[in-house]
Amino acid sequence: MEKVLLEMRQIDKIFPGVRALSKVDFTLRAGEIHSLMGENGAGKSTLVKVLTGVYPRDGGTVLLEGKEIAPRTPKEAQECGISTVYQEVNLCPNLSVAENIFIGREPKKHGFIDWKTMNKRAGELLQRLNVNIDVTRTLDNYSVAMQQMIAIARAVDVSAKILILDEPTSSLDEQETQRLFKIIRQLQQQGMGIIFISHFLEQIYELCDRVTVLRNGELVGAYDVAKLPKYELIAKMVGKELSAVEKMDALEEKSQPSEEVLLAAKHISCTGQLADVDMKIHKGEVIGFAGLLGSGRTELAELLFGINQITKGEIEVRGTTLNIKNPMTAMKQKIAFCPEDRKEQGIVGDLSVRENIILAMQAKDGMFRHIPYKEQVRIADDCIKLLNIKVSSREQLIRNLSGGNQQKVIIARWLATQPELLILDEPTRGIDVGTKAEIQKMAIALARQKGMAVIFISSEMDEMVRTCTKLIVLRDRRKVAEIANEDVSSDNVMRAIAGGEA
Amino acid sequence: MEALKKFSSSSLFLPLVALAVLIIFNVIFVDGFLTIQMTEDGRLYGRLIDILTRSSSLIILALGMTFVIATSGIDISVGAVVAISAAVVCMLIGGRGDGVPEHSMVLAMLAAVLVGILCGVWNGFLVAKLKIQAVVATLILMTAGRGVAQLMTEGQIITVYYKPFSYIAGTIPGNVLPTNIFIAAAMVLLVVFLMKKTSIGLFVQSVGINPNASRFSGINVTMVIFLVYAFSGFCAGVSGLLESSLIRAADANNAGLNMEMDAILAVALGGTLLSGGKFYIGGSVIGAITIQTLTTTMYALGVSADQLPVVKAIAVVIICLIQSKRCQEMFDAWKAHRHSSTDSGTGEKAVDKA
Numbered sequence: 001m002e003k004v005l006l007e008m009r010q011i012d013k014i015f016p017g018v019r020a021l022s023k024v025d026f027t028l029r030a031g032e033i034h035s036l037m038g039e040n041g042a043g044k045s046t047l048v049k050v051l052t053g054v055y056p057r058d059g060g061t062v063l064l065e066g067k068e069i070a071p072r073t074p075k076e077a078q079e080c081g082i083s084t085v086y087q088e089v090n091l092c093p094n095l096s097v098a099e100n101i102f103i104g105r106e107p108k109k110h111g112f113i114d115w116k117t118m119n120k121r122a123g124e125l126l127q128r129l130n131v132n133i134d135v136t137r138t139l140d141n142y143s144v145a146m147q148q149m150i151a152i153a154r155a156v157d158v159s160a161k162i163l164i165l166d167e168p169t170s171s172l173d174e175q176e177t178q179r180l181f182k183i184i185r186q187l188q189q190q191g192m193g194i195i196f197i198s199h200f201l202e203q204i205y206e207l208c209d210r211v212t213v214l215r216n217g218e219l220v221g222a223y224d225v226a227k228l229p230k231y232e233l234i235a236k237m238v239g240k241e242l243s244a245v246e247k248m249d250a251l252e253e254k255s256q257p258s259e260e261v262l263l264a265a266k267h268i269s270c271t272g273q274l275a276d277v278d279m280k281i282h283k284g285e286v287i288g289f290a291g292l293l294g295s296g297r298t299e300l301a302e303l304l305f306g307i308n309q310i311t312k313g314e315i316e317v318r319g320t321t322l323n324i325k326n327p328m329t330a331m332k333q334k335i336a337f338c339p340e341d342r343k344e345q346g347i348v349g350d351l352s353v354r355e356n357i358i359l360a361m362q363a364k365d366g367m368f369r370h371i372p373y374k375e376q377v378r379i380a381d382d383c384i385k386l387l388n389i390k391v392s393s394r395e396q397l398i399r400n401l402s403g404g405n406q407q408k409v410i411i412a413r414w415l416a417t418q419p420e421l422l423i424l425d426e427p428t429r430g431i432d433v434g435t436k437a438e439i440q441k442m443a444i445a446l447a448r449q450k451g452m453a454v455i456f457i458s459s460e461m462d463e464m465v466r467t468c469t470k471l472i473v474l475r476d477r478r479k480v481a482e483i484a485n486e487d488v489s490s491d492n493v494m495r496a497i498a499g500g501e502a
Numbered sequence: 503m504e505a506l507k508k509f510s511s512s513s514l515f516l517p518l519v520a521l522a523v524l525i526i527f528n529v530i531f532v533d534g535f536l537t538i539q540m541t542e543d544g545r546l547y548g549r550l551i552d553i554l555t556r557s558s559s560l561i562i563l564a565l566g567m568t569f570v571i572a573t574s575g576i577d578i579s580v581g582a583v584v585a586i587s588a589a590v591v592c593m594l595i596g597g598r599g600d601g602v603p604e605h606s607m608v609l610a611m612l613a614a615v616l617v618g619i620l621c622g623v624w625n626g627f628l629v630a631k632l633k634i635q636a637v638v639a640t641l642i643l644m645t646a647g648r649g650v651a652q653l654m655t656e657g658q659i660i661t662v663y664y665k666p667f668s669y670i671a672g673t674i675p676g677n678v679l680p681t682n683i684f685i686a687a688a689m690v691l692l693v694v695f696l697m698k699k700t701s702i703g704l705f706v707q708s709v710g711i712n713p714n715a716s717r718f719s720g721i722n723v724t725m726v727i728f729l730v731y732a733f734s735g736f737c738a739g740v741s742g743l744l745e746s747s748l749i750r751a752a753d754a755n756n757a758g759l760n761m762e763m764d765a766i767l768a769v770a771l772g773g774t775l776l777s778g779g780k781f782y783i784g785g786s787v788i789g790a791i792t793i794q795t796l797t798t799t800m801y802a803l804g805v806s807a808d809q810l811p812v813v814k815a816i817a818v819v820i821i822c823l824i825q826s827k828r829c830q831e832m833f834d835a836w837k838a839h840r841h842s843s844t845d846s847g848t849g850e851k852a853v854d855k856a
Contacts, residue, residue: 307718327719328722337718339715344715345714346715347715348712348716349711350780351711359708362704362705363719364720367705370700
C-alpha cells in the first residue's frame with residue numbers, strides 16, 4: 001500500500017448553533033482517488049474548506065506527509081501543496097489560457113511579464129494532460145469541459161501533492177467526463193492524492209478507490225469502493241442499518257388517493273435538467289419524489305410550477321393540456337410550491353410575518369385587488385394558530401424567526417391560496433425534529449381531510465417512506481422507478497436509486 | 503414617554519430631526535425666517551412659502567425615485583426627462599410674442615406628461631425586460647435626453663408669453679399659495695392612495711428585498727420593475743411642467759440639471775436604503791424639503807451659488823453619518839462603554855429569536 005499523504009484527525013468545526021463537523025477522520029494515500037460522500041449538509045464541503053484553509057478548524061490535527069499543517073487561507077494551503085478545482089470554474093474568461101494558468105505568478109524578466117516563457121510553459125503543461133490548444137486565445141473560446149481541464153492544469157502546476165475536485169463533472173457530458181477521468185487517472189499514476197466529490201454514484205464506482213462517508217457532520221466510515229455495493233453505500237449515506245430498514249417503515253395512516261387524476265405529466269423533458277418523466281398525481285394523494293441530490297427531483301417540481309418550462313412532452317391539469325409558462329399559470333390552477341432554498345427562494349426577510357403570509361394570495365389576486373388590512377390580520381392570525389407558528393407578534397420580521405417557523409410561514413403563505421396541489425420541496429431541511437414531525441403529519445392530514453394532493457420531496461429516506469403513498473424515484477435526471485403502497489420502503493427505494501443492484 | 507419612544511424609533515424620526523435642526527438654525531441666524539406676509543394682490547410670501555414652492559418639483563421627483571430605489575434600482579435620467587417634458591410643453595404652447603397659445607395649454611401639459619411616461623417606459627423596458635443594469639440603462643436617457651430636448655426646441659430657448667402658463671409654478675389670481683405646492687401635494691396624495699388601496703407597495707418592497715422569493719410567490723417581478731420606472735417617468739414629466747413654468751421657458755440645457763442627484767439624495771435622506779427593500783414615502787418628501795431648506799439657507803447666508811455644492815456636500819455627509827447603521831452601532835457601543843455597569847444590548851435580539 002502507498003504511503004499516507006494526508007491525515008486529518010478528529011476534526012471539529014462549529015458554526016453558530018450547528019456542529020458542522022464532529023471528530024471526523026480522513027486519510028488520503030498517495031496515488032489514490034478518494035471520494036467524499038454524503039447527502040447535502042453532511043459536511044463534505046465543510047471538511048474540504050477546513051482542509052483548504054477557507055474555514056479555520058475548531059479542533060483536531062491535519063498532517064501532510066507526517067508534518068502538521070494549519071493553512072489559514074487557500075493560498076497557504078496551495079503553498080503546502082493542496083489545490084482545489086471548484087464546481088464553477090473560477091477562472092477569468094477574458095484572459096488568455098496562459099494568463100489564466102499563471103495568474104498571480106507570471107514568469108518575469110527584468111520586472112516585466114515574460115510572455116514567451118509563459119505561453120511556452122502553459123503549452124507544455126497542457127501537453128502533459130494531452131490537451132492541445134492555442135494558449136494565447138482567451139478562455140471563453142473553449143468549452144466548459146476544456147476550462148475545467150485548464151483549471152486542473154493550473155492546480156497541478158501550482159502544487160503536486162493533493163488535488164481536490166469538487167463536483168467537476170456536473171456540467172460535463174459523457175465524452176467530456178471520460179476525457180477528464182483519463183487525466184485524473186494520469187495524475188493518480190504520478191502519485192498524486194486526489195479527492196473527488198460527486199453526486200453521481202456511477203462515476204464514483206468507475207473512478208475511485210476509496211470512499212469516506214459522512215452524515216450529519218460525523219464520520220460513518222471509510223471503505224474500499226470495490227468491496228462496497230452501491231446499495232450499502234446509499235444506506236450509509238442516508239443513515240440506515242440494513243436490518244432496521246423494515247421496522248422503521250411501519251407507519252400509521254397514510255393518504256388514500258382518490259381515482260381522480262389531478263395532474264398528469266406525459267414524457268416531459270427540459271434540456272439539461274430532466275429527461276422524459278411520466279407521472280400522475282391523484283387528488284388526496286401524498287406523492288414523493290425520491291432520489292439523491294441532483295437527481296432531478298427539484299427540477300421536476302420546478303417544471304410543474306412553471307419556474308422553468310418544459311421543452312418536450314405535455315402537462316395535463318384536470319384533464320386539460322396546459323402550458324405552464326410561469327408560476328402564476330400554475331397558481332391559477334391551484335398549484336402551490338414551497339421551494340427548497342428557504343432563504344433565497346422562500347422568505348422575504350425584511351417583511352413581517354403577516355406580509356409574508358399574504359404575499360402569494362395577494363399576487364394571485366393582483367395588484368389592484370388589495371386585501372384590506374383587517375382581512376390580512378385575520379388570515380395571518382388564523383395561519384399562525386393553525387400551524388402553531390411561534391412568533392412574538394404577526395408584525396415580527398420573518399428573518400428573526402427560527403428556520404422551522406420560517407418554513408411554517410412559507411407553508412402558510414401557500415395554504416392561504418387554498419391550493420389543490422401543494423409541492424413541498426425539502427420542507428424539513430435544517431429544522432428541529434419536533435417541527436419535522438409536525439410538517440409530515442400536516443402533509444398527510446391535508447391529503448386525508450381536504451383531499452389535497454401533496455408532492456413531498458426530501459433527502460431523508462425515513463421521512464419519505466413514512467409520509468408518502470407513492471414514490472417516484474429519480475436518478476441522473478431520469479425517472480427510474482415508481483413505488484406505490486405496500487412496496488414503499490427504504491429498502492426498495494435504495495435499490496431503485498442504486499439501479500436495481502443489491 | 504411611551505409615545506416619545508415610539509416616535510423616536512419610527513422611520514420618520516431621523517429625517518425630521520435633520521429638518522428640525524436646519525429650521526432651528528435658520529430661525530436663529532436668518533432674519534425673518536418665519537415671517538409670512540401678504541402681498542397687495544393677496545398672495546402669501548415669505549421664506550417658508552418659498553422653500554415649499556421651490557421644493558415641490560423635487561418632492562415629485564423623489565416620489566418616483568423612491569419606488570425605483572426600493573426595487574434596488576436607480577433612475578438617473580429624471581433630470582433629462584424634466585428637460586424633455588419642459589421642451590414639449592413650451593413647444594406646444596409656442597413662444598408667440600402676443601401671448602396667444604398655439605395649442606391649448608391643457609393639451610400641451612398632458613402631452614408633456616405623456617412624453618415623461620414614455621421616457622419611463624423606455625427605461626422600464628431596458629431594465630425590466632432586457633435586464634440592463636439600472637444605472638447604465640438610465641444613463642442612456644440621461645445623456646441622450648437633453649439632446650432630444652434640444653432637437654425639439656431646435657436649439658433655442660423657447661420663451662412662453664402665454665400668461666396662464668406661469669400659473670403652474672406661480673399663483674393663480676385669487677389664490678393665496680402658489681399652484682405647484684398643490685400639485686406636489688396632489689402627487690403625494692396620489693402615492694398615499696396607491697399605497698393604501700393597492701398592493702404596489704408590498705410588491706415593490708418584496709421585489710427589492712428578495713426578487714427570487716417574489717418570483718416564487720407568483721409576483722410578476724418584471725412587471726413591477728417596469729411599472730416603477732414608468733411611474734418615475736410620469737413624475738419627471740409633471741416635474742418638467744413646474745420647472746418650465748417657473749422660468750416660463752424651455753431651456754434644454756439647464757432645465758432639471760442635476761435634479762436626479764438631488765432626488766436620489768432626498769430618498770436617501772428619507773431613510774430608504776439604496777440597496778432597496780423598505781421605503782419611506784414620508785421620509786423622501788421630508789428629505790426633498792430638507793435639501794431645499796439647505797439651499798435657501800445658504801443663499802440667505804450669502805453663500806454664492808458656486809460654493810453651494812461644497813456646503814451642501816458637508817451637510818449631506820453629516821446627515822448620512824447620523825443615519826448610518828455602523829455609526830449608530832459605534833455610538834451605541836460608546837454609550838454602552840460609558841454605562842458599562844448596565845447590561846449590553848444583546849437581550850433584545852435574544853427575545854426576537856425566541
